[in-house]
Amino acid sequence: MMMHSNALNTNQIMRQVIYALVLGIGAAYYFFGWGVILQITLAVVTAVVVESTFLSLRKLPVKPAISDGSAILSAILLAISIPSIAPWWIVVVGVTFAIIFGKQLYGGLGNNPFNPAMLGYAFLLISYPLQMTTWAGEFLNLSQAIDVIFNLTSVDVLSGATQLDEVKTQLALGKIVSELDVHSISQAWINAGFLLGGLYLIVRKIITWHIPVAFIIGMVVISSMLYFINDQIYLPMQNHLMLGATMLGAFFIATDPVSASTTPKGRLIYGFLIGVLVVVIRVFGGYPDGVAFAVLLMNITVPLIDYYTQPKVFGK
């Protein structure tokens, strides 16, 4: 006889995380239009095809692995990280790389040291920097989105760099922070959407508060320090918090249980250092955003963190 609690099982956990993404995705759709939905659809289809193929090659049962929802979740996370107007093959290549090199080659769910979605993202950003940094500048309807993504006709849509990218360029050109108009309504709303979804996950006890809170504290501490040192070349902390992939990173990416630290104390260290690294990469690195690299870098340190942050065992 086996007794199990009535709490969620692994499949339900994955599904809940997907539901929690809806608000943020909704906000992205509101500002960028159908491209967002198309990218997610492409990503999910690719993930299911690649995962099934790879599992059959490994002679493992396909159905339980697909129905656990982990491949679909990784695909969605990657799809919402890339520009909604990126050509179709970007997301296909990225998801394929994420599933094969980020997950299956390590042995599938539970065995991957790196966050698969972020591995796919980093691969794309390094290989196709142009496509990965050109964002939609307006709402696209379905036919526009199809045209752009599948490059059917040469439609001219409003596109440009993200705010973080723009800031970087302007600062490099010699402008100072007070001359810049740093605000992005779309990014603020998208971040707010992911923040709410993340709070839902904490309330449902699907993730614990440790990583997101430490992540945000890490960002606040380092960005405030930099801003205090020189408020002309470093952005204030509220800009860092509401721009880029901050909230998605804090609540959905860094909290991926498989590749994150698993001890209570370790989670605090892990989250804090990711927060610090995100700002450091944004400010001093070559790329406009740093969530993916920060998470991947901290993924490597997890075995070390876990080993040295074991809780005190009863009676020891």
Next chain:
Amino acid sequence: MLNQSFGGGVVIPNPHPVETIEIISAPLPDKVVLPLQQRIGDEAIPCVKVGDKVLTGQVIAKTEDHFCVPIHASISGKVVSIDEQTIPHKSGLKSKCITIESDGKDQWAEHKGCGTDFLHCDQATMIEYIQSSGIVGLGGAGFPAHAKLEGIQDCHTLIINGTECEPGIMCDDALMQHHPREVIRGVEILLHICGAQRAIIAVEDDKQEALNSLLMYCHNDRISIEQIPTKYTSGAEKLLIKALLGIEIPSGGFAIDTGIVCQNVATTKAIFDAVVDNKPLVSRIVTVTGSGVELPNNYEVRLGASFEHIVSMSKPSIHQHAIRMGGMMMGVDVETTSVPICKITNCIFVNKLETKPSTQECIRCGQCNQACPVDLLPQQLYWYAKSEDTDKAMDYNLADCIECRCCDYVCPSHIPLAEYFSFAKALHRKTTEDQYRTDIARERFEFREYRLERNKQERTEMMAAKKEELKKKMANDKAQKDKIAAAMARVKKTKKANDDA
């Protein structure tokens, strides 16, 4: 009030609650099967033969080992066989058992204890009665009660465990509700034996009836009754002590090291019977529950009766069942209901057959480390247990796992974690033993090499010495010969000279 609880543990509602908790006296069984192998210690040696008539409470087997308790006939009748029978064990083991057929009279062997005015008895006599009455821990561990009470030096607190060790079990609750007087008197006996200043009876906060009945009979200032939260594994001795007194027994240590003695309520009641009347332990209260019975209940039943004897009284459904002895978390699955009830049989679960949810990969969600009552990291242990890296698992304190299965209970991937840990522990033991053997073998080999080398050297040295000696001797011999030759030559010379003359 509680000092502090331990972290972790899980709240599991009783899956088959009953309205009123009763104790039904099961009828005398037609036959009883009494295993000679008790939970701990050597197998007892029968002191009756097939065909012998025995009385209830008569000693039928015992060992020389003072640590063990004797085995008593639980009914009067005739010994019909002494042979191997299946006992309730997770591997379906067989063990030598004495089978007695009832004569239906239940005639008792004579027994006399300290009487109700027991305080005039000295500790040694009481402990003697406890041993000769066959009292072992009735909470499920089966540890001989006298062994826990002997040679106690500085005991400041006696803890009486009135928590059910697992959800679904009701036998201790029933005992406290229906025999509160014996329990309280038993506690007084234990206080006398241990020399402790105070005793605490711990009752879970969902057992209001039991608490009330104990309070009604408790008129002793030294005995207090404390409520603790109903949470699985608060019945575990070390965790109970932590919850009641805030004292953490060191890993690998025992309660008595910190001056605490812990006994279960059912054991306490049995100790009362043993000391007052020297009445042997021939029956116990057993809970029958589970999804496969219509009327879950508690039965006072003779030891050695079959599970079937009381399961049939709880109206089992006609379907096939999964039978489990002990709790749903830490109990053991048994094949049939024909196995005998033993002293450690606190509960029999009769469940409808269910399909297990399939196991998935560990996603390191960490719910298990929140549930672990001893603050381990089961997700890490699982990783190393699975890869058979026992050294690393030991680094993560594998040895401290109490195998309570709280982690199994909360695991969203339904991984049987505790099974992995139990396997890893066994593997570690084996590796350590193998290592020990290898070390011994290597030492022996090295010593042999050394010895051969030493012999060779000694031999060479001896040879050299002998050679030297021989040389010397030969040299000596030569000198001697020369002397003789010289003497001879002299003699010859003289002779010649004489002849010439």
